[in-house]
Amino acid sequence: xxxxxxxxxxxxxxxxxxxxxxxxxxxxxxxxxxxxxxxxxxxxxxxxxxxxxxxxxxxxxxxxxxxxxxxxxxxxxxxxxxxxxxxxxxxxxxxxxxxxxxxxxxxxxxxxxxxxxxxxxxxxxxxxxxxxxxxxxxxxxxxxxxxxxxxxxxxxxxxxxxxxxxxxxxxxxxxxxxxxxxxxxxxxxxxxxxxxxxxxxxxxxxxxxxxxxxxxxxxxxxxxxxxxxxxxxxxxxxxxxxxxxxxxxxxxxxxxxxxxxxxxxxxxxxxxxxxxxxxxxxxxxxxxxxxxxxxxxxxxxxxxxxxxxxxxxxxxxxxxxxxxxxxxxxxxxxxxxxxxxxxxxxxxxxxxxxxxxxxxxxxxxxxxxxxxxxxxxxxxxxxxxxxxxxxxxxxxxxxxxxxxxxxxxxxxxxxxxxxxxxxxxxxxxxxxxxxxxxxxxxxxxxxxxxxxxxxxxxxxxxxxxxxxxxxxxxxxxxxxxxxxxxxxxxxxxxxxxxxxxxxxxxxxxxxxxx
Numbered sequence: 001x002x003x004x005x006x007x008x009x010x011x012x013x014x015x016x017x018x019x020x021x022x023x024x025x026x027x028x029x030x031x032x033x034x035x036x037x038x039x040x041x042x043x044x045x046x047x048x049x050x051x052x053x054x055x056x057x058x059x060x061x062x063x064x065x066x067x068x069x070x071x072x073x074x075x076x077x078x079x080x081x082x083x084x085x086x087x088x089x090x091x092x093x094x095x096x097x098x099x100x101x102x103x104x105x106x107x108x109x110x111x112x113x114x115x116x117x118x119x120x121x122x123x124x125x126x127x128x129x130x131x132x133x134x135x136x137x138x139x140x141x142x143x144x145x146x147x148x149x150x151x152x153x154x155x156x157x158x159x160x161x162x163x164x165x166x167x168x169x170x171x172x173x174x175x176x177x178x179x180x181x182x183x184x185x186x187x188x189x190x191x192x193x194x195x196x197x198x199x200x201x202x203x204x205x206x207x208x209x210x211x212x213x214x215x216x217x218x219x220x221x222x223x224x225x226x227x228x229x230x231x232x233x234x235x236x237x238x239x240x241x242x243x244x245x246x247x248x249x250x251x252x253x254x255x256x257x258x259x260x261x262x263x264x265x266x267x268x269x270x271x272x273x274x275x276x277x278x279x280x281x282x283x284x285x286x287x288x289x290x291x292x293x294x295x296x297x298x299x300x301x302x303x304x305x306x307x308x309x310x311x312x313x314x315x316x317x318x319x320x321x322x323x324x325x326x327x328x329x330x331x332x333x334x335x336x337x338x339x340x341x342x343x344x345x346x347x348x349x350x351x352x353x354x355x356x357x358x359x360x361x362x363x364x365x366x367x368x369x370x371x372x373x374x375x376x377x378x379x380x381x382x383x384x385x386x387x388x389x390x391x392x393x394x395x396x397x398x399x400x401x402x403x404x405x406x407x408x409x410x411x412x413x414x415x416x417x418x419x420x421x422x423x424x425x426x427x428x429x430x431x432x433x434x435x436x437x438x439x440x441x442x443x444x445x446x447x448x449x450x451x452x453x454x455x456x457x458x459x460x461x462x463x464x465x466x467x468x469x470x471x472x473x474x475x476x477x478x479x480x481x482x483x484x485x486x487x488x489x490x491x492x493x494x495x496x497x498x499x500x501x502x503x504x505x506x507x508x509x510x511x512x513x514x
Contacts, residue, residue, distance in 0.1 A: 066332045067261050067279060070245045072096065072307045077355045078410065083192030086147040088493045091140070091187035091240035091407075092447070095307035096353040098410055100449035101145075101494030105456075105466065109482055109499060109511035113171030116507040121158035123183060134159045137502030139405060139445035140186045140238040140302065142491040145500065148196070154500050155198065156508055157184025163200055165212060168498070171510060178217035180204050187240040187304070187491075195264050195272050199248060201237020207250060209262070211272050221276050225254045228281050232256065233300040233317070240304040240350075242312075244326065248276070249312050251301030256281050257314050257324060259335065280335050282324070284316040289342065292369070293318050303350040303407075306359075311338060311383075313351045319343035319363055319372065321351065323383055339383045344372030350407040350447075354429075358382050358391065360415060362404030377404045378417055380432060392432035397421050407447040407491070409455075414472045416455055418444035424457050426475070436475035440465075446501075447491040454479060456499065458488035464501060464511070484509055 072095045076082060080102070081094040093099030122135035136158060137143075143156040145168060152168040162177040163184060181204030191197040196213040197220075206222040225235035232255025241250035248260040263275030285299045293299075299318050306313040310327045312335075323339030349362035359381040367373060376395030383389055396404065396419050406418040414435070415427040422442025426435045441461035448457045453470040462485040467476035486505025493500050499511040 065261070065279075067247060067329050068245050069247065069310050069326045069330055071309045072244070074308060074353070074355050074357055077353065081192045084194030085190060085192050086149075087145040087152065087190065088495060089144055089146060089192050090189040090242060091142050091144075091304045091491070092350065092352070093493075095242050095244070097304065097306045097350050097407065098352060098354075100409065101451045102496060103452035103454075103494060104497050105452050105454040105494055106480075106497060106499060106511060106513045108480055108513055109466075110514055111482075111484070112498065112510040112512040114507045114509050115164075115166055115171050116158070117505075119506065121160050121162070121506045121508070123159050123161075134183065134504070135506035136486065136504045137490040137508065138185050138504065139489040140240070140304075141184075141489075141502060142187045142240075142447075143493055143500040143502060143508060144188055144190055145493060145495040146190045147495075148194070152495060154508070154510070155188045155190065156502060157186065157188055157200060157202075158502070158508075159183045159185070161202060161204070163188060163198065163210065163217060165217065166508075168495070168500075168510070175212060176216045178210060178219075180206065180208070182236075185236075186238040189241045189243070191243060191264070193243070193264070197262075197264070197272060197274070199241040199243070199250070201239065201241075201250070201252065203236045205235035207237050207241075207252065207258075209248075209274050209276065213270075213272055220272075220274050223258065223260065223276075223278070225252050228254055228256050228258075230283065232283070232285075236300075238302040242305055242307055244307055244310075244312075247279075247326070247329075249305055249307065249326075251284065251303070251305055251314050251316075253300040253302060255284055255299040255301060255316060257284055257301070257305070257312065257322075259312075259326065259329070279329060280326075282335075284314055284320060284322060285318065286320075286340075289318055289320050292342065292371075302348045306351045306353050308353045308357055313339075313353065313359060315343075315347035315349070315351055315361060317346050317348065319345045319347045321347065321359070321361055321381065339386055339389075341381060341386070341389050342371060343375055343379065344369040345403070348405045352408055352410060354410055356382075357384070360408050360410070362406070362408060362417065364403035364405060364420065365400065367398075367400075367402075377402065377419070378408065378415075378427070378432070380415075380429070394427065394432040394434070396425055396434075397423065401443070405443070405445050409448045409450050411450040411455070411469060412472050414469070416448040416450065416457075418446065418448055418457060420444070422459065424448065426472075438475075443489075445489045449492060449494065451494040456492055456494070458490070458492060458501060460487040460489070462486050462488060462503065462505075464488060464492060464499065482511060 180202035
């Protein structure tokens with residue numbers, strides 16, 4: 001027995017030496033990796049540091065590590081986000097930003113419930129330069145619907161800084177509201193892979209990972225917008241995130257594209273955990289863009305990133321469209337820029353990817369640069385032709401308030417677009433020619449959606465309308481309309497017979513047939 005024990009100890013010693021040697025080599029090899037500091041993971045029971053502690057505590061750099069990057073199949077265009085959780089789980093529902101809900105669509109909707117009102121979803125005080133507090137939900141925001149098998153809930157952020165999880169049938173809180181330190185203007189993203197996690201940014205400078213499997217919504221981790229260099233326009237977060245496997249991808253008004261490995265798991269009590277690390281971050285501007293626009297001020301990402309294959313598509317407020325290939329992360333290397341095209345103006349509309357891998361992009365004003373004046377407001381791009389990607393481009397109106405801030409919607413051979421000056425436009429997808437347009441009350445910042453051949457559009461007079469688009473060759477007739485009140489800036493969503501939409505009057509509505 002003594003000889004066996006001696007041999008065992010010798011073998012274990014050799015293995016330990018080998019582990020140490022590999023760790024040293026791994027550490028040295030990581031010096032050149034494109035890794036940036038990240039906020040330290042925070043458990044739900046860990047108190048937030050004071051401002052002084054946050055400034056003086058260094059943030060750790062995660063160890064470089066290969067990560068799996070599952071490709072997004074173009075066959076998923078228009079389909080629900082594949083995973084273990086049902087619903088419309090992010091802005092426009094899936095990584096290509098092309099899923100807007102599941103029917104049936106109401107035929108003569110009335111208000112089933114209204115959440116809020118009476119100052120519930122309002123800022124406590126008006127921001128500087130604004131005469132009164134802002135209320136409800138705004139243009140980057142869309143309610144999401146999450147169904148983990150226990151019944152659907154509606155999740156949304158609002159100007160009061162809250163993230164709310166509401167029973168879809170009753171409109172009552174499923175969990176106590178989670179309060180951030182600033183307005184939540186973007187769309188919450190729910191984890192598609194069965195983890196009870198929400199991903200959301202706030203205008204308090206933090207992008208958060210929240211757990212919903214406790215008695216109250218609990219912050220597990222946050223990323224500070226000021227943790228990257230160089231900084232961009234602000235520390236707000238309007239962009240809705242996307243997960244790609246265990247990766248979380250989002251843009252910020254700091255102008256950066258961020259890729260975070262989440263490290264999702266469960267603990268001994270069955271509660272969800274994360275161990276995040278930022279594995280890539282890059283400014284969405286470059287020297288060429290700065291030369292065109294005359295400086296770095298004002299570069300931000302307010303639109304939501306899209307994904308096709310292993311490529312992330314991102315647009316910024318200076319009109320630069322970029323594609324970043326995430327595949328190198330599988331070898332522990334930095335993503336590579338594979339596409340770059342400048343629209344010329346403010347691209348707040350989210351990029352939409354079609355079944356051919358083509359990109360549909362929109363921009364505001366289109367009057368500040370020669371490039372913008374040449375292209376107009378909406379363009380279809382073929383990223384396989386990076387030197388000349390424009391399939392077509394179109395101008396929709398003119399003047400200071402022209403342009404597109406809403407995200408276009410694909411429906412068979414038509415692209416539906418809402419413009420800043422209040423028009424709803426049907427465009428031929430192949431040519432970009434305008435087939436028809438309807439004048440609504442602008443600004444029409446809420447994005448059009450199509451479910452079961454019904455086109456739904458909101459406007460700033462407080463109306464939500466449904467149009468019959470079963471025959472795409474004709475101008476669609478009005479199927480129904482309902483006045484809710486306030487300016488409807490946010491994008492609606494459809495799920496199982498109901499339409500959910502927020503208003504600037506401080507309420508979020510569920511609409512359904514009687």
